[in-house]
Amino acid sequence: MKIFIFTKRKIIIIFLILCIIMVYFLYKYLNRNVQEVYIDLECNSMEFEDWKKKVNNLIYGEEKTAYLTFDDGPNNTITPKVLDILKEKDIKASFFVIGKYVEEYPEIVKREYEEGHYIANHSYNHDNTKLYKSAESFKNEIEKTDIAIGKAIGVENYSSHIFRFPNGFMAPLYKEEKKALVSILEKMDYTYIDWNCLNNDSMKKYTGSQLINNLKESSKNKNTLVILMHDTKDVSNSSLVLKESIEFLQEQGYEFKNFNDI
Numbered sequence: 149m150k151i152f153i154f155t156k157r158k159i160i161i162i163f164l165i166l167c168i169i170m171v172y173f174l175y176k177y178l179n180r181n182v183q184e185v186y187i188d189l190e191c192n193s194m195e196f197e198d199w200k201k202k203v204n205n206l207i208y209g210e211e212k213t214a215y216l217t218f219d220d221g222p223n224n225t226i227t228p229k230v231l232d233i234l235k236e237k238d239i240k241a242s243f244f245v246i247g248k249y250v251e252e253y254p255e256i257v258k259r260e261y262e263e264g265h266y267i268a269n270h271s272y273n274h275d276n277t278k279l280y281k282s283a284e285s286f287k288n289e290i291e292k293t294d295i296a297i298g299k300a301i302g303v304e305n306y307s308s309h310i311f312r313f314p315n316g317f318m319a320p321l322y323k324e325e326k327k328a329l330v331s332i333l334e335k336m337d338y339t340y341i342d343w344n345c346l347n348n349d350s351m352k353k354y355t356g357s358q359l360i361n362n363l364k365e366s367s368k369n370k371n372t373l374v375i376l377m378h379d380t381k382d383v384s385n386s387s388l389v390l391k392e393s394i395e396f397l398q399e400q401g402y403e404f405k406n407f408n409d410i
Contacts, residue, residue, distance in 0.1 A: 196309075212371055213405055214373045217241065217268075220270065225381070247272030250296040269338075271313075311341075316343070344373060345374065348366075354384045359388075360396065377393075
C-alpha cells in the first residue's frame with residue numbers, strides 16, 4: 149500500500165491548481181451571465197412588440213376575461229370608494245389617470261399602485277385643444293403625466309406604456325390628428341387602447357339600475373371585455389353599482405385581470 153505524503157510544496161501546488169480551476173469556471177459563469185443580459189437587452193424591442201400586439205388584440209380574446217378600467221381620476225371622494233370595493237372583491241383594475249389630478253392626489257395613486265392596480269396614462273389635462281395642438285404638445289402631455297405618476301408611486305422614469313386618448317381613439321373628434329400621432333406613441337414605446345364594453349356613466353345621468361342594464365347590454369355575446377368606467381361622479385357615479393356590476397360579470401363566468409397580467 150502506497151502512502152502519500154503531502155509536503156508543503158505539494159499542498160501549495162494543489163492549492164494553486166484548485167485556484168486556477170475556480171477562476172476558469174468563475175470566468176465561464178460570469179461570461180455566460182453577461183451574454184444572457186446582452187441577449188435580454190437585444191430581445192427587449194421584440195418583447196415590447198409582442199406585448200403591444202397582445203394589448204391591441206385584447207378584445208378579440210376567446211376567454212371570458214374582464215379588464216376593469218377607470219378613466220379621469222384620481223378623485224378624492226370616488227376613487228377611494230372604488231379601491232375599497234376592489235380590495236373587498238380581490239380584483240385588480242387599471243386606472244387611466246390624468247396628470248394634473250395625480251399631482252393633486254398623489255397618495256391615492258400610490259394606494260392604487262401598492263394594491264396591485266395598473267396605472268396608465270390618460271394625458272395631463274384631458275384638454276383636446278392642448279393635447280392636439282402639436283406633436284410636441286402631445287408628447288409633453290404624456291411625459292408630464294408619467295413624471296407625476298413616478299413621483300407619486302416612487303418609481304423613477306416611470307412609463308405605463310399604455311395610453312388612452314381622451315374620449316377614445318374611435319371617437320370622430322380629432323380623428324386625423326389621432327391617426328397622425330400614433331407614430332409618436334410608438335417612438336415613446338407606447339400603445340393605446342379603447343374599450344368594447346361600458347355602462348355609459350359619462351354620457352348622461354343614469355340611475356344605478358340603468359347603469360347595470362347598460363353594462364349587461366354592452367357585454368352581451370362578448371368574450372374578453374375591456375370595460376370603461378370612471379372613478380369620478382361628473383355625470384353618473386359608477387362606484388354606487390360597482391359591486392353589483394362585478395357580481396353580475398362573475399355570475400356570467402368572467403375572470404378579472406388587469407394589464408399587469410398581459
